[in-house]
Amino acid sequence: MSQVNSKTLAPEQYSEIQADAIRFRDVIELFLRAWPYIQPMRWHASAYVISVIFLFLWQTGTGFIIFGLIYNNVVLNQPVAAISASLLFLEPQQWVAVEEISNQQRLSLIMPVLVLAIIATGVGEALGHVIAYYRVWIMQNVNQALRVHIMSQMQLLSMNFHNNAKTGDGIYRLLQDSAMVTQILQTLMIDPFLRVIRFLLGILVVSAFSPLLGTILLFSWLPMLWVAKRLSPTLRRQFKQARSTSANLTSNIQESIEGIRTVKVNSLEGNRQAAFEKASVEAFSASHDARVTLLFFGFYIFCCTAIPLIVVELAAAYLAYQGADTFLRDLLLGFGFAVWNLGGQDQARARARQAAGSVEDLFTLWGRAQDMAMGLNRAYQVLDLKPAVEDLPDAIPLESVVKDVEFRDVHFSYPERALFDGVSFKAPAGQITALVGPTGSGKSSLMFLLLRLFEIDQGEILIDGTEIRKFTKDSVRENITLATQENILFSTTVMENIRYAQPTATENEVMWAAQVAEATQFIEKLPLGYQTDLGEKAARLSTGQRQRIVMARALLKKTPVLILDEPTASLDVVTEHRILENIKRQLADKTIFLITHRLSTVRQADQIVYLKSGQVQEQGTYQELANGSGPFSRFVAAELDEV
Amino acid sequence: MPEVDNDPELISNTRALEVIGRAMVYSFQYKFELAVKAATQMTSIFWILFLPWPAKLIVDYVVLGQVEVSSSTVLPFFFLPLVELLDGREALQITFLLGGIFLLMIFLVGAYGTDGAQRDAATATLAEGEDSATRSENQANSMHSLVSGFFGLFEALWHIRIAHRMNHQLRSELFHHFQAQSLTQYSSRSIGDVVYRSMYDTPSISNIVFNLWVGPATSAVNLTVTILMMYLVFRSEPVVVWCALAIAPLNFVMVLYFAGLVRKYGSFAREAGARTTALIEESLVNVLAVQGLGISNHQEAQFEAASAESYRRFRQLTLVRILGSFTAAFVGNAMLFVAFYFLAPSFIAGKFAPGDWFVIYGYFGAIAASSTYLGRLWLDLQENVTGMDRVFSILDSPRENLEEQDDEVQPFRFENRIELKKLNYQYPDGTEALRDIQFHAEKGEMIALVGPTGAGKTTLAYLIPGLIEPGSGQYLVDGQTLSGRLLAALRRQVAFVFQEASLFDVSIAENIRMGRAEATDAEIRRAAEIANAASFINNLPQGYQTRVGRSGGKLSVGQKQRIAIARALVSEKPIIILDEPTAALDPETERGLVRSLNEIRTDHLVILVAHRLATIRSADRIYYLEDGQIIESGSHQELLASGGPYSRFVELQTKGSES
Incomplete structure (x- = not known):
């Protein structure tokens, strides 16, 4: 309704202002x-x-x-x-x-x-x-x-x-x-x-x-x-x-x-x-x-x-x-x-x-x-303007516990185009769930729905078995962190950028996050280290470096749910590998979503959800899917074929 | 770093005069228009000089029934015909005559006396807020005449015309300059600051010019003529004239002290305003990150603080100005009191007609107003100097020297080969970014730049089309050494696709057409097909006419990327540079793209920065960079065979996906 x-x-x-x-x-x-x-x-x-x-x-x-x-x-x-x-x-x-x-x-x-x-x-x-x-x-x-x-x-x-x-x-x-x-x-x-x-x-x-x-x-x-x-x-x-x-x-x-x-x-x-x-x-x-x-x-x-x-x-x-x-x-x-x-x-x-x-x-x-x-x-x-996403009158705050997230028959379309036509899958706590699929299949959008940046048309998204609309949207967002695909930095220092979402974090915590994101090395080489001002467009950093700062920011929040949207697209394979290892080790109990195209990244996930044409086409571990004959195996073939 | 920063306290008196001087020179372009404005305003002063007299006429000729007083008042020449007209008539007759004269004055100059209700000044000032930004709106659209009526209305219309032309020209020039700055200059300047400077600082120009050309000139004339009149009329009581004379200089000396303060706090206020603007801009543009991180509250609090700070700064400025204005009022009133003290006995002794008091009072009012106005003008000027300084410091900042000086750039077409010999590049702050680069590329080739994150691949890719200016070393294009002019020409030969593709909020077709304005629809479709974008575009309800939303927000990253590639293709430029074009694409789409690149490379030079093997493999030559240096180069096969760092890079990647 x-x-x-x-x-x-x-x-x-x-609405138009009627001046006359x-x-x-x-x-x-x-x-x-x-x-x-x-x-x-x-x-x-x-x-x-x-x-x-x-x-x-x-x-x-x-x-x-x-x-x-x-x-x-x-x-x-x-x-x-x-x-x-x-x-x-x-x-x-x-x-x-x-x-x-x-x-x-x-x-x-x-x-x-x-x-x-x-x-x-x-x-x-x-x-x-x-x-x-x-x-x-x-x-x-x-x-x-x-x-x-x-x-x-x-x-x-x-x-x-x-x-x-x-x-x-x-x-x-x-x-x-x-x-x-x-x-x-x-x-x-x-x-x-x-x-x-x-x-x-x-x-x-x-x-x-x-x-x-x-x-x-x-x-x-x-x-x-x-x-x-x-x-x-x-x-x-x-x-x-x-x-x-x-x-x-x-x-x-x-x-x-x-x-x-x-x-x-x-x-x-x-x-x-x-x-x-x-x-x-x-x-x-x-x-x-x-x-x-x-x-x-x-x-x-x-x-x-x-x-x-x-x-x-x-x-x-x-x-x-x-x-x-x-x-x-x-x-x-x-x-x-x-x-x-x-x-x-x-x-x-x-x-x-x-x-x-x-x-x-x-x-x-x-x-x-x-x-x-x-x-x-x-x-x-x-x-x-009436916000499209509003709390229900009886919404309760989401208490922070270990969570699993479930999508149940989710339908959604943008004003311009239809996107999801019944998406269902479950992402258990303590696991990395990789979302894979062709460009434009809506992997990022699916995560936006979890964050309630948009409201779904039909179906349910459940956290620990409770529909997310029953929670206040602020409390949902507080428990989920999104490391965006577009590396958005704010015009302040490296330190402040990393703790932007967690202003109370100590310097040690910031350094911990930087370490997990494999960013320590280049940050320390900056003229003023963590105190280097990044300016609005942060043009001085390479994309890979910016990506790692954004990643550190997301990790610092240590929320139960973490979404990494193409986190490593601009990183070389070695760095990428290390970061994912770090995350697995340091954030073992979290529910992690990983959106990626790279097979090297996908492989590190515990389960893979393959999205295409608005539906989940396949779901399972890398071994299961890669050795099968479904769309994911063709996807793997396409990548390996070139190498 | 060529960061433009003006420490507010550093606008010295000399700098202020310099800024004023430049504004004056700038205004010479409008000398005819300004001369007309000055002339009309001077004329309006003569009307105003006439305005205290109707009060005397009413008193002496009607109220007191044309009393014959032994008046020592000398009537001004222009007044005599009127006195002759009224002399010896019945009071009622005079009343009607005066009524007629007043009506005529209303239509001509919109005034028949000095009081507010008797005198209209043609202005159209709108409500404004309590900070510098909202006040600039009235500055940019200033229109003013001391009088109204047909005369004043003409002057006001003329005024706004000049103000608009001048402001439009300056902000266009400023915008042009912003665009001509090299990319490194943007790193530390926020978009909000650019908006603030272009929109809210530029109107200072018209203010300075009017305040300096028209204001003082007319006030000076006003003062001189009024004092002269007072001398003519009241020379039997010289003290009155002396008092009148003293107001302006006294006022000015008192106000001078406040000038420096106004400048200082004016700068603070504008900077705080620019920061607020920047914060709004940042919050709105990065709203995805803000909402995604659940930090709306944090962002709001930051905005609240910035906004409160800009208000606080403006309040300080207000305080200084209020003190200045209080001082001015003090001087004007004090002189009036002194004059009254010395004059009153003469009235009592019957030396003046009672009506003369109204003339004196009126003239004193006029003098005090003019000199207070001059004082305030000086203070206003200081505030505007801070705005103007912010504009000029941008106009003075270095532009890229490849900016075409004139349009006779030699027709240049890249034919064959780019070669970089021992080229170095440093960031503006001195950090070394590229060292000893040996690079060559020819049309028909596909070149890949490969290496770990932060190796300088993107910097090198920026260097090739002259997005950043090379440091020492040699840069040869078709055998010619690259000069500023050639660089401008070269940039026109290069189509660049960025890692984070930026689209404008127009239709997809228009976004692609930005590559080449005259591209036909068919060409656009063709480019979209090659870029593998046609299928998703056709699936959109409005197809190529779909507006992409702010920064292309309605499209996925991969889709934006493909539109950007189509834009590069449609431009028909011989060199195409792609920075991580496939990072956000799935393998299938990537393969399609690589296929298209292979297709177009026959008549293009294609340079790409990439991590993914699928994309790199088919390159004719691979440059492997590490730490700002080219470690090795060659084809995929050659480099694999040599067993150098590239082969290790490949090994890791393959292992990553196969082990």
């Missing part, structure tokens, strides 16, 4: 999904928001007071506002409740105003910069959580996914797309929140001066809404395109460098260069289109804010010329704005600008949010 499901429900392929069909709600949902990553940082995020609000209030409040003093009481000779007066310990009789203040008084205000300004600015700037750093720290933590989650998801996905996926695309999703999560908090929660508050506050103040002007501002965002609604799908489509073309370019670089040898020997440099440049141009032109749309969107939004703002600003100025009463004169009296005056119209205009600017920002944020939505979508796509 589950095997059928795994084929139909979990193709492990990205995304509705406002979908975008919001996308952002809600970011919550788990933000959640651990929620207290810091709240502290951040609170300090941002405090900073805003501080700047507005001190600005209000200081600029009021400067305009009305230094530059002009109006009475001081009650609040400012009490702040500077000024006698209300002489400063507030007067028609105008004297030049002497104005002069004496300069120093206090300056002190006030220095304190206000000093605190504001310092706080502002600390908050900026705090923000970076919080955002990085949020992004880290998402990155790590994506990476672990990528590791969970089966080989089906990895064979199809491009590495560069993975890099792009992990680095660039996931980074958008950092902006969620800022762009979709904090900024809009602050903008809305600023907007309402601004409108409130303006309305206190004049309700009509307040109302004009209140509805200034309607035309913007219309254009935002119309343009959003285009923006999203273009941003999606920009991201996928950039990811393509990353893949292009990665593939070219990975295959650099092939490129060079086939003189494909020109070909790859052209492909690179094409991808580069595509990436740039997609970004160009997206950003230009955003540019024009921004200008339109500006026009929509600026025009009502001009009306309000000029109206405020004209009202000040007339010296009209303000709407809430009693309330504004305290600030010295009972009538429209120079300071009053300046404050009204400033608040109007603040309100209008907030709306403009909100829509600009919305434009940017379209890109973030596309980025997050691409990051979430990875998380949405």
Whole structure:
């Protein structure tokens, strides 16, 4: 049942992002999904928001007071506002409740105003910069959580996914797309929140001066809404395109460098260069289109804010010329704005600008949010993939005991081709089972199934008589070691490469493994011995040497089951012989699978399983099979015939 | 080892200037485009100079009802017509006139005042993450104008055009260079680093260029003109002008200290970022090994650590920049306070019109902004210098000298014979790999290189087509001594099949066609048949159109090998070198392949590295290597008869399979 499901429900392929069909709600949902990553940082995020609000209030409040003093009481000779007066310990009789203040008084205000300004600015700037750093720290933590989650998801996905996926695309999703999560908090929660508050506050103040002007501002965002609604799908489509073309370019670089040898020997440099440049141009032109749309969107939004703002600003100025009463004169009296005056119209205009600017920002944020939505979508796509190989709900860990492994009527096919059509055999503990068969008969794939890198379609694989799907897949993998056919080394030292799978291994254990793999001799000849850095491609080692390091890595794990996939193909016969002797001696109780073509290797196995056309054609000891008349004897003949 | 490594602390001031200088020279290719950009930006500054005045107009002409103040303000020339237009009109009339003027300004330059809501700057910056890599995206696509409206939009479009062209060119050049490096240089550089340099370091070029050409030039003009204006207007209060003058130099001196720090932490941040990229790449590419060894958790933990480290490094950089920016803000504000202190009495004494305060405040804002901008520019520049240094150090690293300098490589076709006389080869770190090699091969022959693991067989096989450059000794091709140019030509005559065949993620047909772009489908099929690949390809549902997956992941090793051989065959190159072509093949398939090799050797020179007797036996001549030296050579029969090391090698193998 589950095997059928795994084929139909979990193709492990990205579904297409529907940029056109995304509705406002979908975008919001996308952002809600970011919550788990933000959640651990929620207290810091709240502290951040609170300090941002405090900073805003501080700047507005001190600005209000200081600029009021400067305009009305230094530059002009109006009475001081009650609040400012009490702040500077000024006698209300002489400063507030007067028609105008004297030049002497104005002069004496300069120093206090300056002190006030220095304190206000000093605190504001310092706080502002600390908050900026705090923000970076919080955002990085949020992004880290998402990155790590994506990476672990990528590791969970089966080989089906990895064979199809491009590495560069993975890099792009992990680095660039996931980074958008950092902006969620800022762009979709904090900024809009602050903008809305600023907007309402601004409108409130303006309305206190004049309700009509307040109302004009209140509805200034309607035309913007219309254009935002119309343009959003285009923006999203273009941003999606920009991201996928950039990811393509990353893949292009990665593939070219990975295959650099092939490129060079086939003189494909020109070909790859052209492909690179094409991808580069595509990436740039997609970004160009997206950003230009955003540019024009921004200008339109500006026009929509600026025009009502001009009306309000000029109206405020004209009202000040007339010296009209303000709407809430009693309330504004305290600030010295009972009538429209120079300071009053300046404050009204400033608040109007603040309100209008907030709306403009909100829509600009919305434009940017379209890109973030596309980025997050691409990051979430990875998380949405259902791993084809998953633990059953009641899976138990596999306890480490000596095991035999049995394949019972195993059926399996890759999406492209059918492979196994009922494979059955048993590999007892303490024996070497050789898997032999023509190229492409699926010897390696059979071992991938044992490791649950793919899920089988039908049949059973049993460890100690228990179906492996009853175990958690991690515990199965912990008990099996695969020495791969392709010699994969990591960019670290020889020592670390050998203990890569067993970081706790001591140096002595590492040397033991190297000895069994007959690698000690050449390792000691390397410039830095075990500490030699191998770099990514480890080009300095010969294939045979790399093969032995990979072998040592596998041996070091000392797992009950060991799979050696063409372990000795690049070794000369003498070395090969020694290694197998070592293994037999040192790992006598293990279940060992040996995939090979070489007769010299096959001979050392306790039993031979001959695979062909998706089935086990023959099984037995070397003597039995070689002396018989089955396919294996023909296989032997083919080899010996040549010698 | 020609390893490119820049110890971040070693980017000295001199090196920084050198990098900047090179970036400037690089930008000369775009002098026309940059000149236009600079011109438009200068023009936009004049618009900006006008922007503080509307506030004065509103105050003096509307709010205060056109008060006649004994103002000592001298109005700038471009302002006079406007004043004349407004003089003596009704307040309401003026209000409407101003409204009209503001509207016009919006459409023209997208601004009618200095406040954020009154002024639009044409940019399209997207959300970015908190590390250097994600920020590079905005750098590569930078577009900016100080103003907006028809004028600013044009400038922004022009800007992004230059940025794109410049970045595209540089990353193409860098990629070209990466491809032109010899294989030994790849051993210690990870693919992730290449990706990081090509994608995230190259955008530094456009940033440096804009920061250096356009930014300072316009800021300088901006500062000069603003200060000049202030002088004209406020010369009765020279202290104001002095304060304005002091901001920029003070600012710069304060910021200078941070420059070196930014450079240092910028390098750290980028290197940590490159390591993270490398780790992602490694985890994804080697996922089989990772899952097969059950070490997903280990790999995840490593990634987590690398990623955390790159964030930490970026945070340090942020801290330095924040301190720098705080210093700049401090200077700007301090000067404004000083100016206020000296100016206020003049306002009280009635020397200035009240509206003048807005002009002063506006201009001070502009000056402080320009000089803060200059300071930040300098800091940005340092960060970009680190990126640029990472790019230039690649462009400076040695290329293979067989890289064709021009396209007039003499038409060369390998005719007959390759001969190596007393040839030596050392690894870049000095380790001796091949010694005293005497080797010759002729068309129509099949040559086998045999020997124990690590004997230097593959190195010799790399040497023949010039994948690595020979050291001392003689290399003759058809009697000619091998020169750099000839080596380039020779490489085009060689098809190489590697031990670990690498395929690209395109269709099988395309993979084979990489041998020769113009090969017909029929030729591809024919090559696949000779390589014994036709049968399995035909069994695939999509046949030759099957995409092979990443690095050919969907095929078995043996299948990949045969496609690689088909690729070599289709190339029609006279020399074919195969490195362990049959290691992963079963005996039957191997026999088929040997048969095909025998077939093609009549008009090719076939060289193969092999362990398996079945493959070696039919060679015309066998070179037996040990410890980087050729011990003996001859045909299978001859060598067996002589009873040397080769015969012992054969004996072991036969015994291994027969005893």
